[in-house]
Amino acid sequence: MVEINDILETISMIDNQHLDIRTVTMGISLFDCVSEDTGRLCDNIYDKITRLAGNLVKTGEDISRQYGIPIIHKRVSVTPISLVARNMDPDSMVKIAKTLDRAANTCGINFIGGYSALVHKGMTSGELNLIESIPQALAETQNVCSSVNVATTKSGINLDSIALMGNIIKKTAYLTREEGSIGCAKLVVFANVPEDNPFMAGAFHGVGEGDCAINVGVSGPGVVSHALKKAPNANITEIADIIKKTAFKITRMGQLVAAQASQRLNVPFGIVDLSLAPTPAIGDSVAHILEEMGLEKCGTHGTTACLALLNDAVKKGGAMASSHVGGLSGAFIPVSEDAGMIDAAKCSTLTIDKLEAMTAVCSVGLDMIAIPGDTPASTISAIIADEISIGVINNKTTAVRLIPAYGKKVGDEVSFGGLLGSAPVMPVHNESSEKFISRGGRIPAPQNALRN
Amino acid sequence: MRLVITVVGKDRIGIVSDIASICKDLNVNIMDITQKVFDDMFAMVMLAQMTDTSAPFEEIEDKLDKCGQKAGLKIHTMHEDIFNSMHKI
Numbered sequence: 001m002v003e004i005n006d007i008l009e010t011i012s013m014i015d016n017q018h019l020d021i022r023t024v025t026m027g028i029s030l031f032d033c034v035s036e037d038t039g040r041l042c043d044n045i046y047d048k049i050t051r052l053a054g055n056l057v058k059t060g061e062d063i064s065r066q067y068g069i070p071i072i073h074k075r076v077s078v079t080p081i082s083l084v085a086r087n088m089d090p091d092s093m094v095k096i097a098k099t100l101d102r103a104a105n106t107c108g109i110n111f112i113g114g115y116s117a118l119v120h121k122g123m124t125s126g127e128l129n130l131i132e133s134i135p136q137a138l139a140e141t142q143n144v145c146s147s148v149n150v151a152t153t154k155s156g157i158n159l160d161s162i163a164l165m166g167n168i169i170k171k172t173a174y175l176t177r178e179e180g181s182i183g184c185a186k187l188v189v190f191a192n193v194p195e196d197n198p199f200m201a202g203a204f205h206g207v208g209e210g211d212c213a214i215n216v217g218v219s220g221p222g223v224v225s226h227a228l229k230k231a232p233n234a235n236i237t238e239i240a241d242i243i244k245k246t247a248f249k250i251t252r253m254g255q256l257v258a259a260q261a262s263q264r265l266n267v268p269f270g271i272v273d274l275s276l277a278p279t280p281a282i283g284d285s286v287a288h289i290l291e292e293m294g295l296e297k298c299g300t301h302g303t304t305a306c307l308a309l310l311n312d313a314v315k316k317g318g319a320m321a322s323s324h325v326g327g328l329s330g331a332f333i334p335v336s337e338d339a340g341m342i343d344a345a346k347c348s349t350l351t352i353d354k355l356e357a358m359t360a361v362c363s364v365g366l367d368m369i370a371i372p373g374d375t376p377a378s379t380i381s382a383i384i385a386d387e388i389s390i391g392v393i394n395n396k397t398t399a400v401r402l403i404p405a406y407g408k409k410v411g412d413e414v415s416f417g418g419l420l421g422s423a424p425v426m427p428v429h430n431e432s433s434e435k436f437i438s439r440g441g442r443i444p445a446p447q448n449a450l451r452n
Numbered sequence: 453m454r455l456v457i458t459v460v461g462k463d464r465i466g467i468v469s470d471i472a473s474i475c476k477d478l479n480v481n482i483m484d485i486t487q488k489v490f491d492d493m494f495a496m497v498m499l500a501q502m503t504d505t506s507a508p509f510e511e512i513e514d515k516l517d518k519c520g521q522k523a524g525l526k527i528h529t530m531h532e533d534i535f536n537s538m539h540k541i
Contacts, residue, residue: 002456002532004486004497006539011458011528066509068530249538256537 010249014069018222018284019250021257022277023073024060025198026053027205027213027270030079030114038092041085042099049076049103049112052212052267057108059264063257071257072219072419076104077203078114086126090133097137097144104143111186113203115146118193121155121442131161134168138183139175145201151191151388153395157443159385165189166381166437170404173373177406180414184403185336185368189384191391191398196271197327202364202399213270214262215327218254218318219277220246221338222284224310228292239293240313247274247317255322271326274318275363276310278338280421286310286331287340287350298340299350307331308361328397330363336403336416336423337368346424352383360390365399370414370423373406380404382433385443393446453509454532455480455500457516461525463494470523474515475500478507494525499532 013019033044053076060074078084081096088096097115104112115137117127134146148165151157169184176183188202195206198215205213227246228239254272262269278286287298290306311330319325333355335341344350352369359365366387371380384400391398405414408425415422459471468487475482480500487496502509513529520527 002535002539007456007458007497007535008495010535010538015526065513066531067534068528069534252537253534256533 013223017226018279018281019220019253020070020072021216021254022219022275023075023198023217024056024071024257024261025075025077025203025215025217026056026265026267027077027196027209027215028052029205029209029211030084034084038088038095042095045084045096046099046103049078049100050106053107053109055265059261063260063264067257069253069257073110075109075198075200075203076107076112077198077205078112079205079207080114080116080118082117082127082130083207085130086124088126088129090129090136093130093133094137094140097133097141100144101141110143111145111200112143113145113147113200114205115144116148116204118149119161120149120152120158122158123161131164131168134187135171135175135183138172138186145186145203147188147190147193147202147204149190149193150384151392153192153392154445154449156445157191157385157388157392159437159443160440162189162381162384162388163378163437163440165384166377169380169402170377173404173406180416181373181403181405182416182420185401185416185420187401189388189400191388192396194327194397198273199275199277199328201401209270210268212267214258214265214267215270215273216254216258216261217273217275217277217327218250219275220250221276221278221286221289223250224276225283225285225289225292228289236309240309243310243313244317247314248321251318251321269324271324272318272322273327274315274322274325274329275327276314276331278332278334279419280337280339280342282339285338285340286333287338287344291340297347297349298344299354303354304357304361307333307358311362328363332363332367333358334368334401335426336370336421337419342422342424345426352426352428356386356390359387359398360394364397365391365401367399367401368403368420368423369401370403370405370408370425371428372410372425373404373408375404375428376432376434378432378434378437379428381437383428385437389443393448395448453502454483455502455512456530456532456535457498457500458528459494459496459498459520459525461494461523463489463492467494467523467525468496470519471496471498471516474519478512478515479503479505480507480512
């Protein structure tokens with residue numbers, strides 16, 4: 001029998017420290033749904049998603065009950081729609097978005113990802129149509145998430161698509177202005193996007209994937225924070241060890257749930273994403289882990305070093321606990337979804353510039369940051385270009401999910417509700433980047449892409 | 453399948469008996485019990501085996517949960533594998 005202390009530790013993690021499985025995400029390939037006729041394509045997509053994911057929510061709830069582990073989200077990711085609806089016009093693309101939304105409602109899931117385009121090197125007319133339809137698609141649906149990959153280490157940075165995305169984000173903010181520009185919370189711009197990420201809003205089912213897969217994202221900032229609290233005088237090597245051991249336990253739970261979900265749904269197990277995903281709940285914050293390590297406030301000097309240690313230790317602990325690791329795998333730092341980040345941003349200790357530095361050592365990027373509604377599109381594009389460059393040069397995934405909250409200015413607050421939380425509007429630099437962004441073209445792939 | 457039933461709450465006469473009789477009524481075999489009383493706090497971990505004739509898991513969990521709510525005890529009923537996977541390599 002397992003030691004009584006271990007049993008009580010697990011129960012305390014779940015009851016008091018917010019340990020949960022953040023998401024069980026079913027990836028579904030839509031390649032076999034392709035049709036020249038929009039109506040037929042939509043029917044095929046709806047039928048396939050509801051057929052495969054019809055039992056996803058119930059299965060998740062059954063596992064959750066039997067093992068006593070909360071599974072917060074059950075979600076679906078699909079093949080990037082730009083690849084399925086290659087030549088369709090923007091109106092047809094929106095119809096597909098509405099079909100995804102309807103399928104999500106039928107399955108009882110809260111988000112479906114894959115309204116996406118991969119334009120890191122160039123852009124087909126279909127991909128352009130999809131990107132141009134994003135604001136309307138996000139404004140007219142509830143559950144659909146969208147992502148656009150604008151760069152890879154292998155191919156360089158597509159500045160044309162970054163320039164376009166600045167405008168798309170602004171337009172999305174405007175069309176969803178009644179709800180705090182929430183559409184932008186469902187739109188991510190990526191570099192080196194992974195094909196098996198279970199986390200929204202950036203999840204899609206990649207082209208190298210099979211017909212269907214189960215990917216699981218774990219969580220547990222509260223558990224790590226609690227473990228560190230018990231060792232107030234530990235040196236930094238001991239801190240790294242504590243985090244590794246904790247991450248191992250968290251990930252083993254994720255692996256168990258992934259294996260169970262895969263078996264019960266008769267769908268291959270894809271990956272476990274070794275993540276520390278915060279929620280706005282008190283005690284479930286990545287920022288508080290960093291503060292537990294000895295920082296007065298997240299964002300002050302030393303933050304990047306603490307985050308680097310945290311991110312690395314999470315991976316080291318988690319890697320041994322799962323048979324397949326993938327997705328984004330690392331500590332997330334979404335400002336609006338993390339009580340400690342919100343506090344630090346409100347008192348200006350945490351700035352966008354510091355967040356950018358932090359993203360060089362963690363997963364994933366400038367995430368859920370509200371900026372003034374009147375920020376020029378070219379400034380948004382330049383912020384994206386900076387962040388994406390970090391990913392390209394360092395061979396890692398980076399992403400940008402900014403919310404230029406319509407009508408809001410620095411010091412205001414935007415509330416999205418639920419796990420998306422609320423964000424203080426943070427200042428950006430006022431000096432223009434217009435000329436740089438308007439140059440267009442591609443930033444060549446870096447030297448470190450030439451590895452063959 | 454094997455269940456781990458944990459019970460925590462204020463000590464009183466008959467806690468073990470209450471849980472044991474629910475297990476008996478639902479045809480669940482008790483395999484091991486570890487319990488302690490700290491001051492007046494009672495903590496027990498019970499390992500139980502479900503068989504073909506046992507009631508469904510949902511019913512077992514439900515009955516134990518209701519018993520806990522009625523008696524002011526915190527009762528968790530969980531598949532043993534969650535602990536094995538987290539604490540054993």
